[in-house]
Amino acid sequence: MAKRDYYDVLGVGKSATESEMKTAFRKAAMACHPDRHPNDPGAEARFRELNEAYQTLSDAQNRAAYDRFGHSASDSTARGKNTDGGFRPEDLYKNYNPKDPFGWSPPTSFESTLERFNQHASMADADMLATFVRQKPELAIQIIEGVDKHRLMSTKNGGDIGVGILIDALCEVNPEAYLARVVPEYTKRFSDYGTPSDARMLRRVVVQNPELAAQIIEGVSVFRFIDQLAHANTKKLGEALATANPDAYFARILPDIIKDFNKYCEAFYANMLTSIAQQHPASADTIKRGVTPSLLERTPTLSEAVDAAIRAQATGRTAVMEKAVLGA
Numbered sequence: 001m002a003k004r005d006y007y008d009v010l011g012v013g014k015s016a017t018e019s020e021m022k023t024a025f026r027k028a029a030m031a032c033h034p035d036r037h038p039n040d041p042g043a044e045a046r047f048r049e050l051n052e053a054y055q056t057l058s059d060a061q062n063r064a065a066y067d068r069f070g071h072s073a074s075d076s077t078a079r080g081k082n083t084d085g086g087f088r089p090e091d092l093y094k095n096y097n098p099k100d101p102f103g104w105s106p107p108t109s110f111e112s113t114l115e116r117f118n119q120h121a122s123m124a125d126a127d128m129l130a131t132f133v134r135q136k137p138e139l140a141i142q143i144i145e146g147v148d149k150h151r152l153m154s155t156k157n158g159g160d161i162g163v164g165i166l167i168d169a170l171c172e173v174n175p176e177a178y179l180a181r182v183v184p185e186y187t188k189r190f191s192d193y194g195t196p197s198d199a200r201m202l203r204r205v206v207v208q209n210p211e212l213a214a215q216i217i218e219g220v221s222v223f224r225f226i227d228q229l230a231h232a233n234t235k236k237l238g239e240a241l242a243t244a245n246p247d248a249y250f251a252r253i254l255p256d257i258i259k260d261f262n263k264y265c266e267a268f269y270a271n272m273l274t275s276i277a278q279q280h281p282a283s284a285d286t287i288k289r290g291v292t293p294s295l296l297e298r299t300p301t302l303s304e305a306v307d308a309a310i311r312a313q314a315t316g317r318t319a320v321m322e323k324a325v326l327g328a
Contacts, residue, residue, distance in 0.1 A: 003071050003176040006053035014067070018058065022127070025054040050071065058124050109232075110139065118148050121163055130169035140174040146183050152182050153201075183212060187219035194224050199234035206240040213244035222256045226272075248279045258290035270299045284309035296302065 010024045028050050030036075034049060037043035056062045110132055117125040124212050133140050143166070144152070151163060152170075170178045183205060190198035215250050241249045254276065261269035273291070277284045284306045288296070296303045 004049070006066060009049055009053040018123070018261075021054065021057055024269055025050065025058075055124050058127075059122060067233050072090045100301075113142065117166075118146075118151065121151050125166070126163055126166040126192055130166045133169040133173050137173045140170055141177055143179050144170060144174065149181065149185050152178070153185055170272060173207075179212065183215065184219065187216050191220045191224050194227060194234070196231070196234050199237040203237040203240045206237070206244050207306050210244035213241050213250050216247065217241055217248050217252050222253055225253050226256060226260070246280050247282070250283045254283055254286055255290070256258065256288065262290075262292050262295065263296075265295060270302050274299075274306075275304045277309045279301070281309035284313065 010016075010021055011028060012021055012024045016024070019273055029047070030044050032043060032050060043200070056066050113125050113128050113132070117129060129143055131141060147166075150166065150202070167178070172321070183202075184203070186198050186201050189195065190202060206216060238249070257269055257272050261273060273287055277287055287302075288306050288310065289298075291302075296306070
């Protein structure tokens with residue numbers, strides 16, 4: 001019997017987008033799942049056909065080959081002469097079990113999908129793992145610990161849509177375990193290379209999880225923080241850290257900025273110190289004690305900002321004491 005056209009199987013046109021195919025696949029999978037048709041001997045075959053169609057068309061390279069050569073593009077696979085590194089679409093379904101509530105026989109198919117994802121990071125396998133996680137949340141830990149850390153560090157914003165699907169599921173089910181695995185790696189990589197994409201990811205982590213700011217502050221080199229203050233794309237990370245944990249952030253960077261200002265006498269460092277005094281008045285005393293007096297005299301803007309911050313601190317302390325006395 002001749003194979004049906006994969007686009008017809010999914011019920012989409014040849015110009016369908018990835019999103020349209022994914023929606024069509026999920027809708028059709030729910031409708032024709034063998035568990036819904038226990039008395040239909042052909043249900044399993046239709047379900048396999050649907051999955052095979054989606055596996056092929058959801059991969060850009062395989063879709064291009066199919067569009068050009070049709071089913072003959074996979075003839076070598078059908079003969080067991082695989083050309084894509086050992087993975088065949090039917091491998092995904094060899095453990096299919098109609099009696100299982102999820103349609104597969106865990107843990108074998110779960111483990112094989114996890115292994116395949118580590119090798120190829122395909123959108124289909126990421127989607128499959130995301131489905132596993134949402135149906136069995138306890139599998140999240142196995143994925144977080146079993147998936148190569150570099151796969152988990154890919155993002156949708158970075159262009160890896162398939163991995164983003166899985167990351168979204170892991171963050172929904174067990175965000176603590178996911179962040180515990182990736183934050184140290186993002187921190188180290190940003191500290192080593194200062195890449196804007198890592199800075200953006202760390203900023204997002206800090207905004208959503210302020211309690212992790214201290215860990216990132218301690219993990220990133222001071223040089224990287226100071227260097228990144230001059231770059232618009234990554235300056236926002238410092239701003240997020242300063243908002244989440246100002247005492248720890250400024251205590252980490254301030255000694256090095258003062259040291260560099262005393263050594264090089266550059267306006268860049270004077271501007272940073274002025275900004276810190278204005279943002280974090282508690283740092284003003286440290287700046288005044290640390291900066292060479294002659295430099296303060298030569299930088300009136302910095303000197304005025306420091307003095308204003310110190311006065312504000314004193315006023316605040318006085319107000320607190322008066323309130324305490326009146327309250328007593």
